[in-house]
Amino acid sequence: MSEQTRFILNESDLPRQWYNILADSPVAPAAVLHPQTLQPVTPEFLSVLFPMELIQQEISSERYIDIPEEVREIYKLWRPTPLIRARRLEKALGTPAHIYFKYEGASPSGSHKPNTAVPQAFYNKRAGVKAMTTETGAGQWGSALSMACNFFDLDLEVYMVRVSYDLKPYRRVLMQSFGAQVFASPTDRTDSGRAILAQQPDSPGSLGIAISEAVEVAATSHGTKKYGLGSVLNHVLMHQSVIGEEALKQMDMAGEYPDVVIGCVGGGSNFGGIAFPFLRENLNHGQHTRLLAVEPAATPSLTKGVYAFDFGDTAKLSPVLKMYTLGHDFIPPQIHAGGLRYHGMAPSLSALYDAGLIQAVAVHQLATFEAAIQFARAEGILPAPESAHAIRAAIDEALDAKEKGEKRVILFNLSGHGHFDMASYQSYLGGELQDYAYPASAVQAAMASLPAVV
Ligand SMILES: *Cc1c(COP(=O)(O)O)cnc(C)c1O
Numbered sequence: 001m002s003e004q005t006r007f008i009l010n011e012s013d014l015p016r017q018w019y020n021i022l023a024d025s026p027v028a029p030a031a032v033l034h035p036q037t038l039q040p041v042t043p044e045f046l047s048v049l050f051p052m053e054l055i056q057q058e059i060s061s062e063r064y065i066d067i068p069e070e071v072r073e074i075y076k077l078w079r080p081t082p083l084i085r086a087r088r089l090e091k092a093l094g095t096p097a098h099i100y101f102k103y104e105g106a107s108p109s110g111s112h113k114p115n116t117a118v119p120q121a122f123y124n125k126r127a128g129v130k131a132m133t134t135e136t137g138a139g140q141w142g143s144a145l146s147m148a149c150n151f152f153d154l155d156l157e158v159y160m161v162r163v164s165y166d167l168k169p170y171r172r173v174l175m176q177s178f179g180a181q182v183f184a185s186p187t188d189r190t191d192s193g194r195a196i197l198a199q200q201p202d203s204p205g206s207l208g209i210a211i212s213e214a215v216e217v218a219a220t221s222h223g224t225k226k227y228g229l230g231s232v233l234n235h236v237l238m239h240q241s242v243i244g245e246e247a248l249k250q251m252d253m254a255g256e257y258p259d260v261v262i263g264c265v266g267g268g269s270n271f272g273g274i275a276f277p278f279l280r281e282n283l284n285h286g287q288h289t290r291l292l293a294v295e296p297a298a299t300p301s302l303t304k305g306v307y308a309f310d311f312g313d314t315a316k317l318s319p320v321l322k323m324y325t326l327g328h329d330f331i332p333p334q335i336h337a338g339g340l341r342y343h344g345m346a347p348s349l350s351a352l353y354d355a356g357l358i359q360a361v362a363v364h365q366l367a368t369f370e371a372a373i374q375f376a377r378a379e380g381i382l383p384a385p386e387s388a389h390a391i392r393a394a395i396d397e398a399l400d401a402k403e404k405g406e407k408r409v410i411l412f413n414l415s416g417h418g419h420f421d422m423a424s425y426q427s428y429l430g431g432e433l434q435d436y437a438y439p440a441s442a443v444q445a446a447m448a449s450l451p452a453v454v
Pocket residue numbers: 111112113140141230231232264265266267268269270271340384386387415416417
């Protein structure tokens with residue numbers, strides 16, 4: 001076992017291929033359906049939204065897909081990211097467990113999201129697309145795609161959830177600095193936005209609404225604009241596999257192997273990114289690592305949602321996916337400051353969870369911010385509130401190991417830093433946050449509006 005604290009790979013260790021879990025998953029995700037006909041979508045339908053190379057990746061069953069050199073060159077601006085042993089946190093907890101974290105906050109925009117933003121912009125550019133549209137909640141995805149579109153000389157329209165647009169002005173300025181146009185969603189620029197505003201002029205917006213707007217703009221652009229999604233889809237989770245592939249090498253440098261791999265889940269991309277390469281080792285090479293997805297009690301898609309076909313967006317424009325869902329009309333509770341607000345979950349991850357190959361836990365926001373502060377004081381990094389969910393679970397694992405007197409090796413993904421989340425930390429430190437658990441009755445009520453797939 002290594003005495004080192006940081007495990008740093010060379011540029012030459014940067015993965016050359018992405019890993020596709022669909023090649024090894026014993027449970028195939030269900031077909032993707034057309035939102036009107038509820039029949040399986042054709043590549044032609046998807047091609048209104050995405051360039052063909054990304055559609056091919058989306059439906060591919062190849063185990064590995066080559067990362068284009070142009071993408072690897074840009075990855076080198078921040079990859080390989082460090083793997084760090086949280087020795088000071090271990091000491092603070094008095095635990096015999098070893099805690100490692102992969103630090104994706106080292107990317108220029110501060111999270112794992114550029115790992116997929118860069119290839120998405122690249123494939124759009126290569127297909128001759130001139131502009132992209134997207135949505136953003138807290139602003140991490142919008143920032144990442146703004147950076148990537150700027151690198152490849154593409155215009156970008158970002159539909160930013162209204163409440164974040166108002167409360168998080170600095171992420172908006174970051175996007176504008178990269179040259180993106182940012183709109184507070186719901187806007188009056190789209191039918192979907194106008195329909196919401198007619199019902200509720202002061203709508204705070206939601207990711208589901210913002211996706212509808214971005215999809216509508218791309219779908220009605222006569223091929224000039226395409227849409228990019230920052231999570232959920234197979235190709236997005238595949239692009240994130242660079243996290244887990246690097247972590248496997250780095251754990252090897254550390255002379256240890258994780259008993260448990262932990263990640264927070266919104267749509268599932270950073271968790272899939274770190275966990276799926278370890279799941280491959282479980283499935284194909286006899287390892288027994290537990291894979292633990294952590295979600296907020298306020299948006300508990302896996303632990304309280306229903307595994308069903310649902311729309312990906314509020315206006316029912318985007319494809320219908322079989323996933324764990326809280327219902328496409330879900331509006332996150334205002335008192336929830338901790339991010340991870342999407343109503344659904346990646347279909348590939350949903351299928352694996354349903355099959356029992358992945359575990360999930362929901363954590364409350366006060367305990368999550370408490371873990372974030374404890375981590376920051378020990379390790380010096382203020383985490384994104386999203387990532388703090390993974391930290392909460394990692395600390396709970398370490399405390400459980402302490403109680404049982406076990407040496408446990410814990411690896412978690414630190415999906416981003418929290419330097420643009422000061423308003424959330426201010427609320428927490430000011431004692432303004434409360435715990436909130438999304439009620440099961442609200443999930444039940446939302447099920448009435450699921451698509452009637454036979
Ligand atoms: C977007 C984001 C998440 C949640 O998205 P996933 O697709 O579930 O990874 C988590 N952490 C950070 C820092 C993010 O920006």
